[in-house]
Structures are given as C-alpha cells and as structure tokens.
Amino acid sequence: MSVVCGRARFASDDPQALTNPVVIVEVLSPTTEQSDRGEKYIGSALARGPIVSLNRAASWTTSTSPRTIPLRYRHYRRLESLREYVLVAQDEPRIEVFRREGDVWTFREHGPGERVMLASIEAVLDVDAIYADPAG
Numbered sequence: 001m002s003v004v005c006g007r008a009r010f011a012s013d014d015p016q017a018l019t020n021p022v023v024i025v026e027v028l029s030p031t032t033e034q035s036d037r038g039e040k041y042i043g044s045a046l047a048r049g050p051i052v053s054l055n056r057a058a059s060w061t062t063s064t065s066p067r068t069i070p071l072r073y074r075h076y077r078r079l080e081s082l083r084e085y086v087l088v089a090q091d092e093p094r095i096e097v098f099r100r101e102g103d104v105w106t107f108r109e110h111g112p113g114e115r116v117m118l119a120s121i122e123a124v125l126d127v128d129a130i131y132a133d134p135a136g
Contacts (some may be wrong), residue, residue, distance in 0.1 A: 001025040001026075002016060002021040002023065003022050003023040003024060003121055004021055005022050006117055008020065008021070019079065021081060022084070023082075023083065023085075023086065023118060023120055023121055024076055024084075024085050025087070026085075026087055027089065028089055028090055029089055030091040041126070045089070049054050073085055083120035084100070084120050084121075085098040085099075086118070087089055093112045093128070094111045095116050096108070096109050097109075113128060
C-alpha cells in the first residue's frame with residue numbers, strides 16, 4: 001500500500017509504479033520474508049525499542065539494527081517524496097518503521113501494546129488493534 005499527498009505521479013516506463021509516495025506499507029509473508037528482505041545481514045538481533053540511524057550510504061550508526069535491510073528499501077530511499085517505509089509482519093505482532101529525518105533514516109520496531117506514529121501523514125496505528133482477531 002502506498003500513500004500519496006497530492007496528485008499521483010507514475011514512472012514513464014511503468015504506469016503502475018508511483019514515483020511520489022510519502023508512505024509505503026508492505027505486509028511480509030512468513031514464507032517470503034527472507035527473500036523480501038534480501039540476504040544481507042547487517043547487525044545484531046533486534047532489541048525492542050531503540051531508534052537506529054542510517055547515514056546516506058545505509059550503514060548503521062549504532063550496534064542495534066534490524067535483521068536485514070530489505071532490498072526494496074535500497075530503491076525506495078532514493079524517492080525524494082518518501083518519508084516512511086513500513087513493514088508489517090504477518091506471523092507475529094511486529095511493525096517496523098524506517099523514517100526519513102532530514103538526510104538520515106531511522107529505524108524503530110513496534111510490538112504488542114505499542115502505537116506506531118506515522119508522522120508524515122499524522123496517523124497513529126495501534127499494534128494490538130491491527131493484529132486483533134476480527135472474529136472475536
């Protein structure tokens with residue numbers, strides 16, 4: 001899912017490809033998550049909560065980092081309009097947010113009992129509500 005503020009613009013060579021999303025949200029399949037993320041392991045196991053910064057070269061500036069940088073993220077971060085890239089786990093209540101703050105990207109993982117703030121569109125997502133069983 002993509003969010004665009006204003007008029008949607010598309011790539012000239014691919015009329016399905018937005019060139020000006022502000023937010024991109026992807027739901028990760030448990031069976032394809034490894035390939036969705038790519039093979040490059042970039043840090044230690046996730047610790048809940050800390051914010052981690054990326055410089056423009058996508059290297060982590062602290063020792064705590066996501067398991068991998070998704071391959072698509074390397075492409076998405078070149079989109080000047082993009083402010084937040086959100087990964088939603090399908091098999092557990094986990095939402096990961098990569099956020100552009102000036103010329104630095106930050107990372108934050110959210111889990112049960114937490115709320116996700118998408119500052120670029122002024123939206124708040126309740127993790128428990130997203131993962132609640134609709135059947136009750």
